[in-house]
Amino acid sequence: xxxxxxxxxxxxxxxxxxxxxxxxxxxxxxxxxxxxxxxxxxxxxxxxxxxxxxxxxxxxxxxxxxxxxxxxxxxxxxxxxxxxxxxxxxxxxxxxxxxxxxxxxxxxxxxxxxxxxxxxxxxxxxxxxxxxxxxxxxxxxxxxxxxxxxxxxxxxxxxxxxxxxxxxxxxxxxxxxxxxxxxxxxxxxxxxxxxxxxxxxxxxxxxxxxxxxxxxxxxxxxxxxxxxxxxxxxxxxxxxxxxxxxxxxxxxxxxxxxxxxxxxxxxxxxxxxxxxxxxxxxxxxxxxxxxxxxxxxxxxxxxxxxxxxxxxxxxxxxxxxxxxxxxxxxxxxxxxxxxxxxxxxxxxxxxxxxxxxxxxxxxxxxxxxxxxxxxxxxx
Amino acid sequence: xxxxxxxxxxxxxxxxxxxxxxxxxxxxxxxxxxxxxxxxxxxxxxxxxxxxxxxxxxxxxxxxxxxxxxxxxxxxxxxxxxxxxxxxxxxxxxxxxxxxxxxxxxxxxxxxxxxxxxxxxxxxxxxxxxxxxxxxxxxxxxxxxxxxxxxxxxxxxxxxxxxxxxxxxxxxxxxxxxxxxxx
Numbered sequence: 001x002x003x004x005x006x007x008x009x010x011x012x013x014x015x016x017x018x019x020x021x022x023x024x025x026x027x028x029x030x031x032x033x034x035x036x037x038x039x040x041x042x043x044x045x046x047x048x049x050x051x052x053x054x055x056x057x058x059x060x061x062x063x064x065x066x067x068x069x070x071x072x073x074x075x076x077x078x079x080x081x082x083x084x085x086x087x088x089x090x091x092x093x094x095x096x097x098x099x100x101x102x103x104x105x106x107x108x109x110x111x112x113x114x115x116x117x118x119x120x121x122x123x124x125x126x127x128x129x130x131x132x133x134x135x136x137x138x139x140x141x142x143x144x145x146x147x148x149x150x151x152x153x154x155x156x157x158x159x160x161x162x163x164x165x166x167x168x169x170x171x172x173x174x175x176x177x178x179x180x181x182x183x184x185x186x187x188x189x190x191x192x193x194x195x196x197x198x199x200x201x202x203x204x205x206x207x208x209x210x211x212x213x214x215x216x217x218x219x220x221x222x223x224x225x226x227x228x229x230x231x232x233x234x235x236x237x238x239x240x241x242x243x244x245x246x247x248x249x250x251x252x253x254x255x256x257x258x259x260x261x262x263x264x265x266x267x268x269x270x271x272x273x274x275x276x277x278x279x280x281x282x283x284x285x286x287x288x289x290x291x292x293x294x295x296x297x298x299x300x301x302x303x304x305x306x307x308x309x310x311x312x313x314x315x316x317x318x319x320x321x322x323x324x325x326x327x328x329x330x331x332x333x334x335x336x337x338x339x340x341x342x343x344x345x346x347x348x349x350x351x352x353x354x355x356x357x358x359x360x361x362x363x364x365x366x367x368x369x370x371x372x373x374x375x376x377x378x379x
Numbered sequence: 380x381x382x383x384x385x386x387x388x389x390x391x392x393x394x395x396x397x398x399x400x401x402x403x404x405x406x407x408x409x410x411x412x413x414x415x416x417x418x419x420x421x422x423x424x425x426x427x428x429x430x431x432x433x434x435x436x437x438x439x440x441x442x443x444x445x446x447x448x449x450x451x452x453x454x455x456x457x458x459x460x461x462x463x464x465x466x467x468x469x470x471x472x473x474x475x476x477x478x479x480x481x482x483x484x485x486x487x488x489x490x491x492x493x494x495x496x497x498x499x500x501x502x503x504x505x506x507x508x509x510x511x512x513x514x515x516x517x518x519x520x521x522x523x524x525x526x527x528x529x530x531x532x533x534x535x536x537x538x539x540x541x542x543x544x545x546x547x548x549x550x551x552x553x554x555x556x557x558x559x560x561x562x
Contacts, residue, residue, distance in 0.1 A: 005409055006409070007401065007404055007405045007408060007409055007415075007417070033421070117421050144440075172421070173418070173444060173445075174444075176418065176419070176421055177416055177417065177418040177444050178401060178404055178416070178417040178418070179408070179415070179416050179417075179441075180408040180409060180414070180415070286444070289441075289442045289443050289444055290442070290443050292442040292443075293442040293443040296381070296442075365443075365444075365445055367443070367447075368443055368447070
């Protein structure tokens with residue numbers, strides 16, 4: 001049978017990806033340019049016995065998905081810069097309480113209300129360090145409507161597998177443009193659900209590390225009873241201030257994402273014409289589409305250009321970027337912000353190659369010609 | 380470089396030009412199996428005044444999703460023509476509604492005109508189909524997709540009760556444009 005295909009907006013593709021992944025709870029509050037995600041979820045979830053709740057604000061929205069996730073649902077919220085700022089406290093709560101949830105950020109200009117209808121990429125550092133305290137972060141950054149679908153599925157998988165919040169960031173350009181989507185058949189993409197506890201309720205501890213760095217999570221409302229808190233906690237979930245327990249917990253929560261095995265599982269990059277490249281454009285999200293155009297044009301002009309596109313922004317693919325820094329004369333980082341990921345690239349490549357940014361924050365997309373000009377200048 | 384063909388539909392907000400762009404993108408990418416990206420003006424820009432929808436079509440995946448140099452532009456109002464009939468490439472085409480665009484901007488491109496709104500009102504009896512007439516005309520003018528693909532995409536988009544109306548509108552737009560081209 002022929003696969004289902006449709007011309008969808010990025011935001012519609014996101015909602016379809018969430019449904020494919022088994023999302024059965026959406027708690028949200030509308031905000032431009034993310035609202036179409038909520039619209040589709042509001043239409044579709046009731047048909048499959050799921051729940052859609054429009055909460056009183058963005059804080060209520062993330063609180064609702066944390067609660068629903070603890071009750072065993074696969075959960076989603078979607079917002080944009082100002083809403084994501086409001087959610088930061090509870091993103092931290094989901095980190096320390098280790099609650100799987102997916103948060104979509106359709107990026108617009110900022111800070112504050114900024115430019116609601118214009119695209120931006122200025123929340124990429126917020127996705128890493130927006131909530132206070134030491135914590136790991138997973139953030140994915142798709143660049144096409146099809147990839148928004150598949151990365152949303154992957155975000156659910158990673159949230160369930162690593163028991164933590166996962167953010168998907170894309171900007172207004174990809175959120176609102178329409179492209180053909182080929183719907184994967186059921187079973188074609190891997191869908192991961194959190195493992196159920198293997199011990200009976202009376203023996204269950206919600207943070208039992210004898211099962212590894214990601215302890216199984218039971219569902220509220222089942223026979224399993226446990227305590228959840230934003231405080232540092234012991235294996236039984238109750239608060240602790242014991243130094244060795246706090247230290248072990250903090251380190252484990254970072255190790256579960258940043259150990260080599262987890263990094264290999266979570267990191268995802270696209271490399272384009274890198275092998276013989278003298279200059280690499282490191283670009284993510286919609287800006288990578290301008291970068292690909294620029295690289296093709298530079299190649300036609302005889303300049304050995306390539307593109308490196310992190311699809312997983314966090315954890316940052318530091319090993320591979322360091323290798324590329326050793327190989328090339330220069331790395332150019334175009335961003336719709338005034339310089340964010342470029343500092344991460346700088347941290348990683350140190351002084352092994354030249355580094356230059358291309359930045360734009362006026363609400364218009366970064367154009368291929370801006371990237372081409374910067375590549376020529378830096379060479 | 381991969382070949383790309385860029386179209387821009389512009390007019391007053393509410394004239395259905397975003398829908399026309401979506402239908403064209405569906406004709407190219409769903410019916411003909413090629414690649415297309417559709418985008419549109421959004422926010423305050425899309426409320427009243429001039430609005431636009433852009434479609435980029437190619438045989439390879441489309442990278443940069445916005446217009447670079449426009450191959451073909453439609454302008455349904457003078458304001459839209461003044462605002463959006465820029466960046467048309469040398470040798471490109473501009474189609475305007477002859478009743479509403481009295482001073483088409485001039486450049487190194489060919490300007491064609493058709494009474495699109497009048498055709499909708501007089502020949503079809505419904506102004507609401509002006510966008511489908513315009514779509515038929517743009518497909519006739521550019522040949523960017525097959526006539527049948529455009530028609531199929533239009534019919535897939537509209538409710539059963541309005542299929543005949545839209546089929547007529549699409550054909551009128553296509554045929555009237557062909558007459559103009561035949562001189």
